[in-house]
Amino acid sequence: MGRTASAARTARLGTGVGWRPEIADVVERMPGIDWVEAVAENLCPGHLPDSLLRLRERGVTVVPHGVSLGLGGAERPDAGRLTALAERAEALGSPLVTEHIAFVRAGGALTASPLLEAGHLLPVPRTRDALDVLCENVRVAQDALPVPLAVENIAALVSWPDEEMTEGQFLYELADRTGVRLLIDVANLHTNHVNLGEDPAEALGELPLEAIAYVHVAGGFERDGVWHDSHAHPVPQPVLDILTDLASRVAPPGVLLERDENFPEGEELAAEVAAIRGAVAKGRAAGTVLAPSPRRAAGTAPTGGGAVASRAARDGSGAGAAVRQRLALAQAALLSALVAGTPVPEGFDRVRLGVQARALAGKRADVVAKVAPELPVLLGAGYRSAFLAYAQKRPLTGGHRRDALDFVEHLMRNGRPQDAGVRIELREWWLERSGPVPRSERPGVRWARATRRVLLRR
DSSP, X not given: OOOOTHHHHTOOOEEXXXXXXXXXXXXXXXTTOOEEEEEGGGOOGGGOOHHHHHHHHTTOEEEEXXXXXXXXXXXXXXXXXXXXXXHHHHHHTOSOEEEESXXXXXXXXXXXXXXXXXXXXEOOOOSHHHHHHHXXXXXXXXXXXXXXXXXXXXXXXXXXXXXXXXXXXXXXXXXXXXXXXXXXXXXXXXXXXXXXXXXXXXXXXXXXXXXXXXXXXXXXXXXXXXXXXXXXXXXXXXXXXXXXXXXXXXXXXXXXXXXXXXXXXXXXXXXXXXXXXXXXXXXXXXXXXXXXXXXXXXXXXXXXXXXXXXXXXXXXXXXXXXXXXXXXXXXXXXXXXXXXXXXXXXXXXHHHHHHHHHHHHHHHHHHHHHXXXXXXXXXXXXXXXXXXXXXXXXXXXXXXXXXXXXXXXXXXXXXXXSOHHHHHHHHHHHHHHHSSSOOOOOHHHHHHHHHHHHHHXX
């Protein structure tokens, strides 16, 4: 099913906004929106949201953006997840699909340990081993998808010890060896500048700019010297400045504003899009053409997406079982320290790992609150502290809906909360959702359940 990435070159996307159900009406009404991006895992190909269907009818391009494939993980990409991503691309008539250069789970067969889910995008080490694995995983994905693939650089709170390449060099080699397109997130370059001391201009100078599929722009906030890529705050000027720098080097085929929470009014969202357009125009007016950085990875220029003549194909190298196992053990040790309270692996910054662990737990609490909105209502102000205490040494091993059920079961087993009435309501909530089939809604059965609740409260 795979197609070469050259097809993505012709996709001039323009200016776009990340489509989210909470702002669907606002996005539909915004003038000058050429395309939108939707989180792939939140879409069902047979039941696409009416808003996306209307946008498509108007000629607005829709790009599915995956968040759970884990291309940077030690395991090969899951065939079921790839099939799902392909189905969404075909249902939306998309010119390409996108994912992240990240790992999102670790453990399992390669490490003979329980499989752990991060619930978040975590950075891969910039080493030769990790690059070999990533390149092979990208090729597997390219072969399974009906349209070209672009991959995104991520924001990081922590860096791996003993890295062998800069971000720019790592991305250059990835594009060179696979022909994959790049989704460059300038907000993530800013995050890595604040958190890891990495120079955004140097990273841009090392990138194969001709491989860029499009660009992400987003906001965040700084706390105690750490930048959090929240996607819930306005885009700051330093991020716009990096976008201007990028646009002075190359005309980006598309630029998109991401916003995932704390959605502003339509006027504010439109103003952010206008600021993005202004930053791109400023860069194009400058029109600076910079020479390639001397720190760029050695070798010929990137293939840019023609017939992919990868280095692995030329010299027979690839990610062998030993390479994958080494990466698997390293990633499992890091993820276990972040979500299960195990010792911090040697070489990592303990303070930064603590910040990342708290951020993961907080995001997990937020997601569970969204998939099970009754829980914050029932538990009130005590929801978040109770969930964070539960999550401290109980890692996410399944989906967030399973996590919500496990959280409530944990509370009930420990006789919490103290309010007996709330405990009864939580038990009813759990029973409604934990069985193999929904509980009967026949009047007689519902009456019996209601009677039992009344008697239990006496």
